[in-house]
Every structure is written in C-alpha cells, then in structure tokens.
Amino acid sequence: MGATVTTANNEEKTWGGGNEPLAASYGKLMMWFFIVSDALTFSGFLAAYGFSRFKFIDTWPLADEVFTHFPFMHGVSAPMYYVALMTFILIFSSVTMVLAVDAGHHLNKAKVAFYMFLTIIGGLIFVGSQAWEWKNFIHGEYGAIETKGGSVIQFVDKDEKVKNPFQTSWGVSTRLIGGLIMMHSDDKGLVLPPKIAPIQIVIVPIANTKDDKAFIEAIKIKDILSQNFSVKLDDRVDLRPGEKYYEWEKKGVPIRIDIGPKDIEKKQCILTRRDTGEKEICELDNIEEYTKKLLDKIQYNLYNLALERREKTNTKADNWEEFKTKIQNGGYVFAHFCGDKECEKKMKDEIKVVSRCLPFETEAEDGEHYCIHCGKKSPTNKRWVFAKSY
Numbered sequence: 001m002g003a004t005v006t007t008a009n010n011e012e013k014t015w016g017g018g019n020e021p022l023a024a025s026y027g028k029l030m031m032w033f034f035i036v037s038d039a040l041t042f043s044g045f046l047a048a049y050g051f052s053r054f055k056f057i058d059t060w061p062l063a064d065e066v067f068t069h070f071p072f073m074h075g076v077s078a079p080m081y082y083v084a085l086m087t088f089i090l091i092f093s094s095v096t097m098v099l100a101v102d103a104g105h106h107l108n109k110a111k112v113a114f115y116m117f118l119t120i121i122g123g124l125i126f127v128g129s130q131a132w133e134w135k136n137f138i139h140g141e142y143g144a145i146e147t148k149g150g151s152v153i154q155f156v157d158k159d160e161k162v163k164n165p166f167q168t169s170w171g172v173s174t175r176l177i178g179g180l181i182m183m184h185s186d187d188k189g190l191v192l193p194p195k196i197a198p199i200q201i202v203i204v205p206i207a208n209t210k211d212d213k214a215f216i217e218a219i220k221i222k223d224i225l226s227q228n229f230s231v232k233l234d235d236r237v238d239l240r241p242g243e244k245y246y247e248w249e250k251k252g253v254p255i256r257i258d259i260g261p262k263d264i265e266k267k268q269c270i271l272t273r274r275d276t277g278e279k280e281i282c283e284l285d286n287i288e289e290y291t292k293k294l295l296d297k298i299q300y301n302l303y304n305l306a307l308e309r310r311e312k313t314n315t316k317a318d319n320w321e322e323f324k325t326k327i328q329n330g331g332y333v334f335a336h337f338c339g340d341k342e343c344e345k346k347m348k349d350e351i352k353v354v355s356r357c358l359p360f361e362t363e364a365e366d367g368e369h370y371c372i373h374c375g376k377k378s379p380t381n382k383r384w385v386f387a388k389s390y
C-alpha cells in the first residue's frame with residue numbers, strides 16, 4: 001500500500017516539548033490517542049449494551065432468531081452466513097478507507113473520491129443490515145410473538161429447547177371449549193375424543209383396601225399403559241365402584257378399565273368404551289395392544305359422528321323462502337350472495353341471519369347465480385355460509 005507517515009517538522013513549541021511533546025513523536029502520540037479513545041468508546045458501548053440488555057430483558061431480540069436468516073429469505077435457515085457476509089463487507093470498507101487515506105497522501109483527488117465512495121457504500125450496507133435485523137427481531141415479526149405489553153412469548157418444548165409458539169388468528173377460548181362440549185357429549189356428560197382427552201384411560205380396581213389383589217394388579221396395568229397413554233388409577237377405596245363409574249363417565253374419559261378378583265383369576269379385565277358404552281373383555285397380557293386399537297377406534301368413531309352431524313346441519317338454499325325455513329331450523333345454510341353490506345344488513349333486520357364466511361375451498365358453480373335476498377348477480381358464483389346470530 002505504501003502509506004506514508006507524516007512528521008511535524010516545524011519548530012513551534014507544542015506544550016513546551018518542541019517536536020516531541022511528552023518525549024514522544026507526533027506519530028506515536030497519535031497512535032496512543034487512537035488506541036485510548038477507541039478503548040474508551042467501546043467500553044462505553046459495551047456498558048450501555050449490558051445495561052439495556054438487563055433493562056429490556058423481556059423485549060430483547062431472541063438470541064436464537066437473530067442472524068439466522070438472510071433478509072427477505074425467511075424460512076430458509078442460514079445460521080450466521082449473513083453475519084459472515086456482513087463481516088466481509090466491514091473488512092472491505094476498512095480497506096477502502098485505508099486506500100482513500102493513502103491516495104490522499106499522494107494528493108490523488110479522483111482516487112480519494114472513488115475509495116471514499118466505496119467506503120460509504122460498504123458502511124451503509126453494514127449499518128443497514130444491522131438495523132434490519134434489529135427492527136425485525138425486536139418486533140418478533142418472523143418467529144417470536146410480541147404481546148401488546150411488549151413481552152416476547154416463547155415456551156420450552158418437550159425436548160427442553162426454547163421454541164416460538166405457533167401463530168393463528170383463532171384463539172383457543174371458551175367458545176372452542178363450548179363447541180367441543182356441544183359436539184362431543186351425551187346425556188351422561190362429556191365424551192372426549194382420545195386425541196384431546198387429558199385422561200385417556202381410567203382404571204377402577206374392584207377392591208376394598210389398597211392391599212387387595214385387584215388393586216395391586218391395577219397398579220401393574222397402570223405402569224404398562226402409562227408408557228404410551230395418559231392413565232389415571234382411581235385409588236379411592238372409600239367410594240363404591242358405581243360412584244366412580246358415574247364420575248368418569250361425566251368427565252368423558254374414553255376408556256374405563258375395571259378389574260376385580262374374578263377377572264384376575266381369568267387373567268383378564270373389562271374395558272368400557274365411553275362413546276358407545278360397550279363392554280369388552282381383554283386378556284391382561286394383551287392390554288397394551290388392545291387399548292391402543294380401541295382408542296383409535298373411538299377416535300375414528302367420534303370423528304365420523306361429528307362429521308355426519310355437521311353434514312346433516314349444513315344445507316343449501318336456492319330461494320328466499322327455502323332459505324328462511326332452513327335458517328329457522330338451525331345450522332348453516334349455504335347460499336349465493338351479492339356480497340353487499342346493505343343487503344346483508346337487511347337480511348339481519350328481517351330474520352337475524354348473517355354471513356359467516358366464504359370458505360376458501362368453495363368452488364364456483366357453473367352457470368349464473370343470483371343473491372338469495374336481493375336477486376343481484378353473484379360476483380363469484382360461490383356459496384357463502386349463513387347462520388342465525390344469537
């Protein structure tokens with residue numbers, strides 16, 4: 001590079017030390033000035049970083065998410081590659097800066113301008129990249145969720161790693177629980193599908209004390225089944241079995257296993273399905289395999305029942321009279337609609353019906369179709385979903 005070192009060769013007195021104030025040359029002094037000021041500046045930055053990290057611990061960018069992607073390429077995991085690129089750009093602009101200074105020593109104006117220009121471009125890219133990362137990850141736009149209060153939501157998963165929650169516009173609320181109860185229940189209480197049941201199997205030993213054979217056998221069954229399922233052993237000996245049955249039925253546990261002294265003699269137990277109430281005899285040796293299959297059966301049965309019920313209550317209407325009758329009968333009615341707010345308002349005033357949605361998977365129907373209420377031509381030829389509002 002051939003950088004030159006400037007020496008101050010004048011005879012003026014600097015702090016009374018002449019050309020060598022503090023007994024050091026101008027170049028050496030400048031070097032120390034540079035090192036000390038750098039050290040002070042960066043200590044300041046580090047201290048500020050440390051304090052703000054503690055102050056804003058909840059809203060701080062998530063370490064796991066920062067610099068794991070290239071800008072505008074989210075979803076493509078490229079950990080640290082972007083940092084490597086930024087580092088390269090930083091080193092590159094340091095070099096162009098040195099070259100600009102060197103060109104200045106040679107009084108080459110054009111070269112100074114050129115290298116300064118490159119330095120500025122490199123600097124802008126570097127600082128811009130930092131700003132981009134900070135902006136996006138502070139707000140958790142990609143991955144983390146920032147709450148209204150400014151906290152960032154994360155959770156520790158089964159594998160003990162910190163993860164971001166899945167995001168959806170559908171909140172799990174009492175309404176969803178209500179829907180579950182309405183869809184999956186009978187006169188005895190809840191009928192929970194195995195896949196969402198907090199307790200999948202309950203074991204009720206027919207025993208008077210905790211030393212009874214049946215009780216000990218029940219513990220064995222629990223140990224076997226707990227490896228794959230969520231199992232509860234009803235170990236209360238002060239309640240009669242009938243009272244326990246009633247309680248677990250009400251709570252909707254998919255399978256109840258009863259085991260008494262006679263069953264032990266036969267090396268079997270009795271399984272009762274919550275969905276159908278049917279009792280099945282199972283050999284103790286085969287309990288694991290048997291319950292797995294039975295849980296699958298119950299899940300499948302409940303799903304089909306729910307689907308059937310939904311299909312039964314989803315109806316189509318092609319004229320206003322039919323529409324009105326079907327809406328009064330309850331359920332969802334699929335009909336063509338102009339999409340007009342005013343038209344919908346009139347429908348609401350007349351029979352309290354509102355449009356619920358235009359399902360994504362709906363296919364446009366052949367031919368021309370007209371609004372069920374005002375008779376205007378449908379812009380999409382797709383059926384909207386309507387239901388009474390309560």
Ligand SMILES: [Zn+2]
Nearest residue numbers: 338343371374
């Ligand atoms: Zn209309």
